[in-house]
Amino acid sequence: MVSANSLVKIRKLPYCLAALLLLYLSGCAQTPKVPDEQWSIPSTPPVTQYILRPGDVVSVKLFYNPELNETVVIRPDGMITMQLIDEVKAAGLSPADLDRVITDRFSEILEQPDVSVIVREMSAQYVYVGGEVQQPGLIPLSSGLSCLQAIFRTGGFRTTAKPSNVVVLRNQGTPEPEFVVLDLSRELQDGGAHNDVLLAPQDIVYVPRSAIAEINLFVEQYIQKLIPIQFTMGLSYSFTRDTTR
Numbered sequence: 060m061v062s063a064n065s066l067v068k069i070r071k072l073p074y075c076l077a078a079l080l081l082l083y084l085s086g087c088a089q090t091p092k093v094p095d096e097q098w099s100i101p102s103t104p105p106v107t108q109y110i111l112r113p114g115d116v117v118s119v120k121l122f123y124n125p126e127l128n129e130t131v132v133i134r135p136d137g138m139i140t141m142q143l144i145d146e147v148k149a150a151g152l153s154p155a156d157l158d159r160v161i162t163d164r165f166s167e168i169l170e171q172p173d174v175s176v177i178v179r180e181m182s183a184q185y186v187y188v189g190g191e192v193q194q195p196g197l198i199p200l201s202s203g204l205s206c207l208q209a210i211f212r213t214g215g216f217r218t219t220a221k222p223s224n225v226v227v228l229r230n231q232g233t234p235e236p237e238f239v240v241l242d243l244s245r246e247l248q249d250g251g252a253h254n255d256v257l258l259a260p261q262d263i264v265y266v267p268r269s270a271i272a273e274i275n276l277f278v279e280q281y282i283q284k285l286i287p288i289q290f291t292m293g294l295s296y297s298f299t300r301d302t303t304r
Contacts, residue, residue: 108153113137114182117149119161122173127165130179143168154178186258188213190266191220205255206264207246219272222247227256228263 111117111133118130119141131139137150144164149157158176165172184200186209193214198204206227216222223242245253258264 108155109178109181111149111152111154111157111178112182113150115149115178116180117154117157118177118179120175120177121165121169122175123171124169133182184260186260186262186264188264188266190264191217191268191272192266193217200258200260204258206241206258207243207255209258209264210243210266216247216266219268220266221269221272222266224267226265226267227258228265229259229261 113133113135115133116130117133117139119128121127127142129141131141133139133149137148138146139149140146141161144161147157147160147164152160154176158174161176162172162174165174185197186200186204187195187197188209189195192210193216195213198209198212206225210216210225223244225241225243226238227241228238239256241254241256243254246255
């Protein structure tokens with residue numbers, strides 16, 4: 060026999076869940092406050108110093124010692140191997156930085172090492188697109204590739220996507236990447252380029268879920284899967300953004 064106290068607890072259960080969902084929904088409706096300077100990013104990526112990566116082909120030339128000239132490929136571990144000085148860390152350095160490192164190494168065995176580092180070939184450059192897109196993954200970076208074009212190359216937005224809050228993370232050589240939140244909903248409506256930006260190597264594009272998709276996921280994970288089936292059979296819930304109801 061079910062006690063009166065148990066009946067009270069069962070009857071109160073839907074109201075508790077409704078309160079939790081309304082609280083969750085009110086949180087989703089609020090956009091996090093971000094400093095104004097982080098909400099704008101140049102439409103054209105800034106020109107920065109090129110950083111060597113694995114797969115790049117570089118020529119190292121010594122003006123007074125041409126017999127030591129070499130053309131090498133930066134290995135996956137970021138190293139190159141040269142005559143007399145053995146292994147040198149190249150990935151993560153600019154050509155000018157690598158020039159100085161090699162010059163210092165050769166200075167230990169040569170009187171006047173005059174070194175030049177020339178980038179012959181650059182490895183393929185990519186951006187990553189993730190979140191609520193059809194096929195998240197790496198996209199080859201071609202000249203003039205915009206954020207929206209990169210999303211379309213992954214198959215476009217899912218129905219659960221929120222195009223008005225697309226995030227672009229950019230590595231500026233600092234411990235923390237810079238980011239911008241783009242509203243691409245107007246681009247989808249009229250095909251213009253109101254808020255779209257051009258991507259730079261190693262940019263990360265993240266498409267978040269819409270508020271309704273988050274609510275559906277919440278209902279699925281915390282109601283349908285966690286509450287015993289005998290408590291949910293025959294019950295239905297209807298939630299709206301109007302938290303006064």
